Amino acid sequence: GSTIGIIGGGQLGRMLAMSAARLGYRIIVLEPHADCPAAQVANRQIVAAYDDPAGLDELARSCAVVTYEFENVPVSAAERLARSVPVYPPAKALEVSQDRLVEKNFLNGINIETARFLPVEDDAQLADALARFDGSGILKTRRMGYDGKGQRVFRNVGSGGFDGTCAAMGDVPLILESFVPFEKEISVIAARGIDGSLAVYDPAENVHRDGILHSSAVPAAISAATAIAAREAARRILAALDYVGVIGVEFFVLPDGGLIANEVAPRVHNSGHWTEAACAVSQFEQHIRAVAGLPLGNPKRHSDCVMENLIGDDIARFESLLSETDTIVHLYGKAEARPGRKMGHFTRLIA
Numbered sequence: 541g542s543t544i545g546i547i548g549g550g551q552l553g554r555m556l557a558m559s560a561a562r563l564g565y566r567i568i569v570l571e572p573h574a575d576c577p578a579a580q581v582a583n584r585q586i587v588a589a590y591d592d593p594a595g596l597d598e599l600a601r602s603c604a605v606v607t608y609e610f611e612n613v614p615v616s617a618a619e620r621l622a623r624s625v626p627v628y629p630p631a632k633a634l635e636v637s638q639d640r641l642v643e644k645n646f647l648n649g650i651n652i653e654t655a656r657f658l659p660v661e662d663d664a665q666l667a668d669a670l671a672r673f674d675g676s677g678i679l680k681t682r683r684m685g686y687d688g689k690g691q692r693v694f695r696n697v698g699s700g701g702f703d704g705t706c707a708a709m710g711d712v713p714l715i716l717e718s719f720v721p722f723e724k725e726i727s728v729i730a731a732r733g734i735d736g737s738l739a740v741y742d743p744a745e746n747v748h749r750d751g752i753l754h755s756s757a758v759p760a761a762i763s764a765a766t767a768i769a770a771r772e773a774a775r776r777i778l779a780a781l782d783y784v785g786v787i788g789v790e791f792f793v794l795p796d797g798g799l800i801a802n803e804v805a806p807r808v809h810n811s812g813h814w815t816e817a818a819c820a821v822s823q824f825e826q827h828i829r830a831v832a833g834l835p836l837g838n839p840k841r842h843s844d845c846v847m848e849n850l851i852g853d854d855i856a857r858f859e860s861l862l863s864e865t866d867t868i869v870h871l872y873g874k875a876e877a878r879p880g881r882k883m884g885h886f887t888r889l890i891a
């Protein structure tokens with residue numbers, strides 16, 4: 541068998557490595573932290589920064605194809621690798637998903653609606669932007685945010701008192717988004733093969749707590765028309781990026797069933813973990829199939845289910861979950877259960 545390289549050593553890389561092993565591949569993980577979740581199950585780890593030229597060149601020499609498990613891989617690193625080895629998903633997917641402003645312009649450009657947004661570079665621009673959104677909105681760092689980090693909510697604020705806000709956000713480029721009065725949140729996990737073939741999983745209904753995904757239920761309680769529109773939007777995104785691999789697309793669902801795209805993750809996605817329990821081919825295997833040039837698997841769901849994350853001290857539920865019938869439990873091998881840290885997840889099959 542040949543070798544697949546994965547940039548990033550978190551739980552997503554770990555689960556990709558496990559699926560790749562089952563298909564007969566060897567895995568090399570590039571990750572600066574030793575003993576990371578992915579390295580525990582990979583054949584080998586290159587311990588190097590994501591932009592370290594020597595580490596990248598070694599990865600390129602050792603692998604038939606390179607992929608990644610997080611969207612903040614430096615574009616320059618993906619481009620350096622791509623000179624000597626195929627890198628999937630393509631660098632354009634990184635560029636689009638790394639910056640919320642670029643991402644929203646991309647989505648609007650292919651006729652996918654997003655929240656209204658304005659770039660914010662300083663406190664005066666923030667005051668101006670908030671005034672245009674009637675004093676309410678979510679201020680986000682354009683880059684590097686996850687699990688709701690790097691966000692600040694404003695509700696019905698006046699026209700002043702913003703001095704120091706941008707500095708408190710780290711003096712980085714920001715974006716103000718209008719509040720979307722959503723009824724629920726859903727996501728679509730979809731894959732595109734090297735030959736352009738598609739596999740789209742059923743939309744999941746997602747609940748967030750404190751900005752972190754809490755649970756994903758499938759099927760989502762949405763109309764057939766909303767589900768079709770979500771799948772169609774995912775297809776359009778995959779085609780526009782000439783994409784190869786699995787993508788996660790998050791949406792807000794309005795009370796009338798209309799969809800507003802939130803963000804795109806060019807990788808396997810937490811809200812797709814249910815696929816390992818309720819589909820013959822999980823999102824992880826699907827991603828490996830796509831980047832390795834294998835035929836995609838059928839994304840059909842054989843059971844209804846609810847996936848729930850085990851965050852921080854939730855890990856104490858491990859043994860009682862093991863005793864449940866029709867519950868599939870998955871831990872990430874992280875030693876320390878810090879608050880807010882994703883330690884594992886479980887999926888309850890319902891029918």
Ligand code: ATP
Nearest residue numbers: 655678685686687688689717718719720748751803
């Ligand atoms: P992730 O871990 O999914 O990458 P993130 O840090 O990139 O999260 P977002 O997905 O932008 O953050 O926002 C996190 C959550 O905050 C959303 O799932 C939603 O519940 C809420 N939220 C974000 N933006 C908006 C908005 N414009 N209107 C209403 N709610 C929002």
Ligand code: MG
Nearest residue numbers: 685686687803
């Ligand atoms: Mg995000």
Ligand code: MG
Nearest residue numbers: 687790802803
């Ligand atoms: Mg999100």
